[in-house]
Amino acid sequence: MTVWDRPEPPTRPVPLDRERIVAAAIALADEGGLEAVSLRKVAARLDAGPMRLYGYISTKEELFDLMVDEVYAEILPEERPGDWREVLRIRAHRTRQATLRHEWLADLLGGRPTLGPNALAVTEATLAALDGLADLDTVMRAVETVGAYFTGAIRHEIADLRAERATGLSERDWQRASGPHLRRMLATGRFPALAKAVHDGTEVDAEVSFATGLDWVLDAVAAKLARPPA
Amino acid sequence: MTVWDRPEPPTRPVPLDRERIVAAAIALADEGGLEAVSLRKVAARLDAGPMRLYGYISTKEELFDLMVDEVYAEILPEERPGDWREVLRIRAHRTRQATLRHEWLADLLGGRPTLGPNALAVTEATLAALDGLADLDTVMRAVETVGAYFTGAIRHEIADLRAERATGLSERDWQRASGPHLRRMLATGRFPALAKAVHDGTEVDAEVSFATGLDWVLDAVAAKLARPPA
DNA sequence: TAATAGTAAAATACAGTGTATCGACATGAG
């Protein structure tokens, strides 16, 4: 028996903590999507048995919440620019960029109230930027409306992106050329307006269309903030 | 051996079809949420073995798609009113109402492109109502922006509703009184604007806030549709 | 009519999941 076949001394269990667990889970999700995150695999990455995690997390849902809040740390901008409009715009874009980095976030966004420290910090920064510009109800409506928009837009964008990837074609080409089901549907003549849209539509950059819609919504908010109380 | 203990003749297998399968799945989801939908349970409702379903659907994801499209049939309005704004507003509200009837829809909304016949019909009706009001790009941007808004808003509303239900408290009371985590967070003084919002905010009806945000977005769209090309 | 081919359903099987429970073991207290 040499050094080589002598078994390793039983490795003292590396002390675990939420941070390491969440980091491992995020790494897994980044690589293989949310469905690739299983407690067993997360634990394996940390050289631990699955049950060890339950000392730090009480359920898988909670792990997801922690993952989301961790990404909110990337969303929180380091310095706050002055203008409320810029604050909202930047928040939207940073959320979008974070979701492009962590596509699985699209599956979780808006799915449950976000109450982690980082999410709260983001909300705080947003509210602070709008504070005093109108009565509280209006401000809340503004924040929620913009939030609803970019949440939905990001989800749609990721959904389209995945569909493209699945077929290996750009969305426009896919609708036009392939997609036999849709082809057949459009060929029935039951959807003339849609057919025209698919046929005549020009492909627009996802970021541009996101930004444009966002600007529209921000315009609307600006109009409402203009006249302070009701 | 009497009539009574003579075994039932082996029940001829009820012929299955997608409709019955989808209906069973929707019933299960309505009762216990999306996670209550398993192929085994769906099959059991139809007195069939799990594998029988694979003659009609090729994967569980596909079943979800079919469920979503089935609900789009409820969303498609029976008659079309004239005004584009009314069309968009009604679509948003009908989507919201359908989601309140089928809460699981919130988990699927915007998650993947909707290409079923009913979804296409809804899109067709929407596009038809906006046709000619501006160049195609602008019209598409309008439809997508409004869609992003109400998708996100509905998801948020359902998320809040579930959180309330889980704690048995109204959201406002829950934030203020219970929710020890949030209490502690607010007590740290790190989130003054948020604390003020939670403290001073008046509870607003979900439908009202949905409708208000929607109107804002529609105002924005109206402004862009006003000047036709760029 | 008997045998056989083809098909639709059922049963079984597999690899995985989240999580409860329980036994072993290392550590600290008396």
Next chain:
DNA sequence: CTCATGTCGATACACTGTATTTTACTATTA
């Protein structure tokens, strides 16, 4: 040294989606 405590790992359970094999029956052909 003995005993209590509490943590870790293994095991176990009830499920999941789906592939594969077995069975049962229907229809066809000889």
